[in-house]
Each structure stands twice: as structure tokens, then as C-alpha cells.
Amino acid sequence: TGADHIGSKIFLRVLTVQPDIKAIFGLEKIQQGRLKYDPHFRQHALVYTKTFDFIVQNLEFATKLEEHFVSLGRRHVQYQGRGFDPSYWDTFAECMTQASAHILLLNHLSLIIRDNKKDQRR
Template identity: 30%
Template sequence: MTSKCFQKIFTIAPEVRHAFGIPDSVCDVRYYPPFHRSGRLFISVIDLCIRNIFSLEAEMGPVLVMYGRRHYHRQNQGFRASYLPLFAQCIVGYINEYIDKDSSFEKVLKSWRCLMAYITGKLAEGVELERLRAHSLRRKSAL
């Protein structure tokens, strides 16, 4: 799942590859070991959100905000908060392609949209909090 989702993302926005340090010469991220940690972490976060779905805010909210704060510091490597909706879109797109189209299909897809909106919203919140903190520190050091 991980590599297919990321391949979707990299096809839509090839510049995201650079945020992960993936050289242009790498065609398939499954065969690029330095990326494996990011992929496993990505899936682990989604897995933990699903496992904690009934206490999502209490269990995962702070974790996701912390990851967002960390992502802020990856801007020099090419990370942009504007990529977050793209990640959500590609995950939901992957789910749309690979789940059974039975009677619960629309409900499942809506649930994934809600979960991905929550995850990306918390990550964006963390990015913004860290941006404000960094700005405040710069202002204090200028005084």
C-alpha cells in the first residue's frame, strides 16, 4: 500500500520526491531503502489512528501535531504544508481503487476522507504552531 500511495503522490507532484531525499534516478521507492522508514512511519500513523478511532483526539491528536511540528523543520528539504491535502487525496484515491465496490463502499470512502482530513488537519496545525514559535524566537533574538 505504502509504495503505491507514494507513487501516486510522486506522479502528481514529482517535487515531493526531493522532500524525502529520493533521487530522480529511483523509479520505484520499494527498492530505495532510505525511504522505507518514512513509508513504515506513514503506515504506522494511519494504523494507530484506526486502532484509536474512538479516542482519536486524546490518543493521536498530540502525536499528529508533534509530527506536524517536525515537518515544519523539513522545509529546507522541500516539505510544504500545501502537500498535506495531496497526501489525503492520494490515500483516498488508493482506497477508492482497491476496495470492493459493495453496498458499504460510499460509507467506507467517506470514513477514509474524514480520517485523512483529521490527520492532515492535525499535521497542518503542528506546522503552523511551529512556524509561530520559530517566528516568535526570531523576534526575541532580534531584540
């Protein structure tokens, strides 16, 4: 789906921008060009997509989101022993911001093209 594609793109961007993150996900031996085909990568990207979708679907429910993030934090604290550096969240945030800007630009261009087609039919 489109959402899965976006999640995969964001996750791939994270691993491209900061390749040392690959080790945390058990992907350090996978060549960069093969990542998106790897089943472990795809599974992690799917989890990432579902989490992102949950956030978008619950933007109006701050308490629900807070509970989700506290739970997520509890699960992820164990990864500090694997070399997870909390600064990696900055990488995730930056890659999500870049992807969001890219999506907004594509949506804007689609609207312009659609409007131009309407104008040409008149």
C-alpha cells in the same frame, strides 16, 4: 504484509503525482520505476504505514490523535526549510482517498465473487 503494501502504494502514488516531493525524502535521484525497491523509499513507506495504522487504531480517541498530530507537526515543521510546502498535505490526502476508494472497490468485488461462488454451490 497487506498494510505495508498499501502504505507503499500510497507513498508511491504521492511521489508519482507530485515528483518534487521526492527531494524532501532524499529520493530525487531515484528513477520512478526503481523507487519501490529503494531502501530509503521502503523505510519512509513503513513509517507512513505505521502512522496510518496508528490513526485507524485510535479513531475513537480524539485526544490521543490530537497529541499525535501535534507531535507530528512539530517534527515536520523543520522540513519547510527543505522545500516542504503545506499544500503537499493535499496531495497526501488525495492519494489516500484514491487508495481507500480502490481498496473499498476491491473488497466489494471480493464479496460479490464470494457470494457468486456460494450461489453456484447451491
